[in-house]
Amino acid sequence: MLAVVAPGQGAQKPGFLQPWLTDPAVADRLNWLSAVSGLDLEYYGTEADEDTIRDTAVAQPLLVAAGLVSLSVLFPTPDAVERIGAVAGHSVGEITAAAAVGVLSAEQAMVFVRERGKGMAEASAVRPTSMAAVIGGKEDEVLAAIAAAGLTPANHNGSGQIVAAGTVEELEALTANAPQRTRIIPLSVAGAFHTRHMAPATARLERLARAVTPHDPSTRLLQNRDGRLVRSGQEMLQRLVGQVEAPVRWDLCMSTLRDLGVTGLLELPPAGTLTGIAKRNLKGVEVFALNTPDELPAARAFVAEHTDQAEHTDQTTDHTDATEVTR
Numbered sequence: 001m002l003a004v005v006a007p008g009q010g011a012q013k014p015g016f017l018q019p020w021l022t023d024p025a026v027a028d029r030l031n032w033l034s035a036v037s038g039l040d041l042e043y044y045g046t047e048a049d050e051d052t053i054r055d056t057a058v059a060q061p062l063l064v065a066a067g068l069v070s071l072s073v074l075f076p077t078p079d080a081v082e083r084i085g086a087v088a089g090h091s092v093g094e095i096t097a098a099a100a101v102g103v104l105s106a107e108q109a110m111v112f113v114r115e116r117g118k119g120m121a122e123a124s125a126v127r128p129t130s131m132a133a134v135i136g137g138k139e140d141e142v143l144a145a146i147a148a149a150g151l152t153p154a155n156h157n158g159s160g161q162i163v164a165a166g167t168v169e170e171l172e173a174l175t176a177n178a179p180q181r182t183r184i185i186p187l188s189v190a191g192a193f194h195t196r197h198m199a200p201a202t203a204r205l206e207r208l209a210r211a212v213t214p215h216d217p218s219t220r221l222l223q224n225r226d227g228r229l230v231r232s233g234q235e236m237l238q239r240l241v242g243q244v245e246a247p248v249r250w251d252l253c254m255s256t257l258r259d260l261g262v263t264g265l266l267e268l269p270p271a272g273t274l275t276g277i278a279k280r281n282l283k284g285v286e287v288f289a290l291n292t293p294d295e296l297p298a299a300r301a302f303v304a305e306h307t308d309q310a311e312h313t314d315q316t317t318d319h320t321d322a323t324e325v326t327r
């Protein structure tokens with residue numbers, strides 16, 4: 001069974017879209033998404049420097065657009081998408097995932113992520129906040145230290161990595177009282193994402209969502225709050241709204257992928273972060289990090305191998321049965 005996953009903010013790198021734009025169809029597609037989002041995504045994906053694309057209001061639309069254009073090349077038809085066993089995204093990557101399976105159109109996804117990025121950037125400007133990865137240590141001790149500092153465990157990324165988020169002062173307190181056998185690595189982000197500090201962005205997205213008509217997903221779609229499969233497009237839309245304040249439980253997403261029997265995991269560009277986490281947490285699952293169009297032949301072979309495996313397994317499991325294997 002094949003899983004396709006979309007990375008979150010921080011995965012972007014200067015110039016990462018340059019190789020893709022040698023294909024005129026991809027360049028035209030990106031130009032259209034630029035018009036929808038009101039951002040020059042070609043410039044941001046090819047020429048802009050690291051500081052420029054670190055801006056939340058730029059990074060988030062850029063990442064979703066990158067996922068959408070690569071999806072259109074690798075899975076060019078709805079039938080191709082329906083052969084994917086499961087789709088998931090990390091943080092803003094959930095918007096890519098929702099568009100991949102038809103919950104949102106590409107245009108709806110770009111408007112949504114544009115407003116999400118703006119809202120989160122504005123919320124981050126209210127008070128200096130940030131995030132830091134806590135590597136190693138015992139989970140209960142790490143969570144206790146995060147709580148004692150007044151922080152939120154904003155990302156659970158599997159064994160040995162929890163991301164804490166909150167005010168700069170709270171992060172300093174955590175660093176000064178770090179749990180035993182841990183390293184605390186400050187993250188290059190503009191705010192405390194997936195915490196109460198993002199409440200203004202939630203209000204912005206709630207109003208926007210009232211004008212959106214979503215569709216039910218065409219294949220299994222996981223979401224970050226608890227790793228469960230979502231069958232309702234309306235429910236997924238509401239979860240996307242609430243997600244900006246809710247922790248990302250990528251550990252539970254991986255657990256669901258394991259329970260579903262996923263054999264191959266392909267990460268959309270800019271890839272590397274989620275495949276790296278999968279290598280540590282999903283033993284026995286093959287991974288493929290797609291970053292350039294030169295890798296497309298190998299990616300298509302990887303997709304064929306793992307979708308063919310799924311077609312030779314018992315086909316009696318439908319979405320309802322799959323939901324039962326999650327927590």
